[in-house]
Amino acid sequence: MSEGHALVADLLSVWWIALAAALGPVLALITRRAIPDVVWLLVFGAIIGPHALGLAAETEAVGFLRELGLGFLFLLAGFEVRVEDMRGKQGGHAALTWLICAALGVGAGLLLVRGDVQVAIVLAIASTSTALGTLLPILKDSGALATPLGRAAMIHGAYGELLPILAMSVLLSTRATWQAAAVLLAFAAAAVVVVALPARILRRVPLLGRAVMRASNTTMQTTARITVLVLVTLMLLTAVLELDVALGAFSAGLLSNAVLRAVAADHAEEIAHKLEIVGFSLLIPVFFVTSGMTIDLGAVASKWPLLLAFVGAILVVRGFPVFAREMWTSTHSGVTTTRDRLALGLYAATGLPIIVAVTQIAASSQLITAATASVMVTAGAVTVLAFPLAANRIVAGGKAGSSRTARRSR
Numbered sequence: 001m002s003e004g005h006a007l008v009a010d011l012l013s014v015w016w017i018a019l020a021a022a023l024g025p026v027l028a029l030i031t032r033r034a035i036p037d038v039v040w041l042l043v044f045g046a047i048i049g050p051h052a053l054g055l056a057a058e059t060e061a062v063g064f065l066r067e068l069g070l071g072f073l074f075l076l077a078g079f080e081v082r083v084e085d086m087r088g089k090q091g092g093h094a095a096l097t098w099l100i101c102a103a104l105g106v107g108a109g110l111l112l113v114r115g116d117v118q119v120a121i122v123l124a125i126a127s128t129s130t131a132l133g134t135l136l137p138i139l140k141d142s143g144a145l146a147t148p149l150g151r152a153a154m155i156h157g158a159y160g161e162l163l164p165i166l167a168m169s170v171l172l173s174t175r176a177t178w179q180a181a182a183v184l185l186a187f188a189a190a191a192v193v194v195v196a197l198p199a200r201i202l203r204r205v206p207l208l209g210r211a212v213m214r215a216s217n218t219t220m221q222t223t224a225r226i227t228v229l230v231l232v233t234l235m236l237l238t239a240v241l242e243l244d245v246a247l248g249a250f251s252a253g254l255l256s257n258a259v260l261r262a263v264a265a266d267h268a269e270e271i272a273h274k275l276e277i278v279g280f281s282l283l284i285p286v287f288f289v290t291s292g293m294t295i296d297l298g299a300v301a302s303k304w305p306l307l308l309a310f311v312g313a314i315l316v317v318r319g320f321p322v323f324a325r326e327m328w329t330s331t332h333s334g335v336t337t338t339r340d341r342l343a344l345g346l347y348a349a350t351g352l353p354i355i356v357a358v359t360q361i362a363a364s365s366q367l368i369t370a371a372t373a374s375v376m377v378t379a380g381a382v383t384v385l386a387f388p389l390a391a392n393r394i395v396a397g398g399k400a401g402s403s404r405t406a407r408r409s410r
Contacts, residue, residue, distance in 0.1 A: 009059055014286075016056040020044035021285035038134050038288050038352065039385045042377075045292020052297060058290055069287030071235050071249040072279030073353060074161070075227075077133040078253020079272045081158040082261075085151070093331040094155045097322055098163050101128040105317045121171045122362040126376055127310070127317045129354030130160025131384060133284075135347055138388045142395075148334030149395070153347040155333075156322060162254075164354045165247045172361055173242070183241050191248070194233050195255040198226050199263065216267070223267065224274045227256050246357055291356045291377060299371035300378045310379040311386075319349030319387070343391035350387045355380035 024040035048055040058066070085091055105124030113119045135157055136145075144150040166184065173180040202209035216223040234248035260268035300307060323345030326335055335341055359373035368376075 006059075009057070010061040013056040013059055013062050014065070016048045017045075017062070017286055017289045018282070020048060020289045021282065024285065033138075034389055036134070036138065036384055036388070039381050041285055041288035042292035042295065042381045045289040046295040046297050047292075048289075049293030049295070051293075051295065051299075056289075056293060058293060062286070062290060065283060065286045066290045067235075067245060069279070069283035069285070069290075070246060070353070070357070071231055071252075072275065072283045073133045073287060074246045074249035075231050075253040075256075076272065076275055076279055077136070077157075077161055078250045078255075079257045079268075079275070080132065080136055080154060081254055081257070083254065083258045085155055086158055089332040090152070091155055091159070093325065093329075093333075094152075094159045095163070097156070097325050097331075098128060098159045100325075101318050101321050102163070102167070104321065105313075108313060108317060118172070119362070119367050121167070122358055122367055123313075124317075125164045125167050125171075125358045126351070126355045126380075127314045128160065129164045129351040129358075130157040130318070130348050131350050131352045131354070131380075132157030132161045134352055134384055135350055135388065138392075139347075142392055144395070148336075149340045149344060149347075152326075152331075152333040152335050152344050156344070156348040160318075160348060160351070161250060161354065164358070165244055165250060168354075168358055168361065169243045169247055172358070172365070183243065187237060187241055187243060187247070188251075190237055191234055191251045191255060194237070195230055195252070195259055198230070199259045213264075213267070216270075221274070223260075223271055224278075227252075227271055227275065228278075230256055244357060244361070246353070287353075294360075294370075294374065295377055296371060296374045299374050303371065303375050306372070307375050307379055307382070310376055311382050314349050314351060314379065314383055315387075318351070319345040322348040339394050339397065343394045346387040346391040346394070350383050352377075352380035352384050 020041060024037045024044065027040050028035060028037040047053055050057060056062075086094075102124050105127045106120050108127075109120030109123035110117070112123065132154070135153060139145040139150045139153060145154070169184055170180045173183075202212060212222045212226075215221075231249060231252040234252045235245045236248075238245050238248035257268055257272070260271060323341050325331055326333060326341040326344055327338070333344075335344055356377055359368065359376050362368045363370055363373040
C-alpha cells in the first residue's frame with residue numbers, strides 16, 4: 001500500500017471513530033445519561049468494527065492514538081486521587097477490601113477454569129477492578145462527589161485501578177515474580193524522579209518558575225505541556241520495562257497531582273481541567289471506540305450465559321465484599337445508611353478499562369480466546385450501564401423517603 005493510500009485508510013478510520021465520538025454524548029444526553037457516553041462509544045465501536053460493518057480498522061496510526069487515549073484516561077484518574085486519602089485509615093481499609101476481593105476472585109476463577117492459575121488470575125483482576133475514570137463524570141453529574149459516598153467511591157476506585165494494574169504487571173508478566181517485583185520497584189523510583197525533577201528545577205530557579213507559571217495560561221501552556229511530557233516519559237518507561245502502560249499513566253497522574261497540590265492547589269485543578277479537554281475531546285473516545293471494535297457481537301450473543309455469569313461474578317466478587325465491609329466493620333468512610341452502602345458496592349463493582357486491558361494481555365498471550373475477551377469486555381460495559389444507574393436510583397430513593405418523613409413530621 002502506498003503512503004497516500006495508507007494515509008487515506010488512517011483518516012477514514014479516524015473519521016468513523018470521530019463520528020462515533022460525536023454521536024455518543026448526544027445520545028447520552030437524549031437518554032438523560034441513563035446510558036452513559038462510554039457505553040455508546042463501545043456500541044458504536046462494535047458496529048463500525050471488523051466484526052460488524054467493517055467501516056473502521058485499527059491501523060498502526062489508530063493503535064497509537066488508542067494508546068495515548070488509554071494514557072490520558074489513567075492520567076486523569078490519577079489526578080482525581082489524593083495520596084493522603086489513600087494513605088489514611090479509610091484508604092487502608094479500601095486496600096484490604098480489594099485484597100479480599102482478589103482472593104475471592106482467584107478462588108472463583110480456579111473453580112471455573114479447573115485449576116488454571118494464570119486464567120484464574122486474569123478473571124480475578126478483571127472482576128475486581130473499578131472504573132475510576134468512568135465513575136468520575138457520573139459522580140460529578142449526580143452531585144455525589146463531595147459527599148462521604150462519593151469520596152469513598154473515589155478511594156475504592158483508586159485502589160480498584162492501581163492494585164489490578166500492579167497485579168497485571170507482576171502476575172501476568174513473562175518474568176519471574178521476584179524479577180517483576182524488582183522491575184516495579186525500579187519503575188517506582190524512576191517515576192518519583194521524573195515527576196519531582198521539574199518541580200525541583202522550578203523551585204531552585206525562582207525566575208524560571210515564575211515565568212513558567214505566568215505562561216501556563218498563554219498559547220505556550222507550559223505546565224500542561226510539562227505534565228504531558230511526564231505522562232509520555234512514564235508510559236515510555238513502562239513500555240521499555242515491559243510493564244503495562246496504564247501503570248505509567250496512572251503514576252503520572254497520581255504523582256503530578258501530589259506535587260502540584262503541594263505547590264499550588266488551584267493550579268492542579270486547572271491543569272486537570274485542561275487535560276480533560278485534551279483527553280475527552282478525541283484521545284479517550286478513540287480508546288473506548290477501538291475497544292468496542294474488538295467486540296464480536298455474534299460471539300457475545302452466542303455466549304450470553306457466560307456474559308450474565310461474568311456480570312454476576314463481578315457483583316459477587318467486588319460489589320458484595322465492599323458492601324459487607326461497610327455494613328459490618330468500621331472503615332472510617334462516613335457512609336452510614338444501608339442505601340449508601342449498597343450504592344458504594346455497586347459503584348465499586350463498575351469496571352471497564354482494566355477489563356479491556358487485562359483481556360487484551362490475556363488474549364494476546366492466548367490465555368483466553370478472542371470470543372471470551374469480547375464477552376468479558378461486554379460484561380464490563382454492562383456494569384458501566386447498569387450499576388451506577390442502580391446506585392443512583394437507590395440513593396435517590398433514600399433521599400425521597402427522607403423528604404416524605406420530614407414532611408410528615410412537620
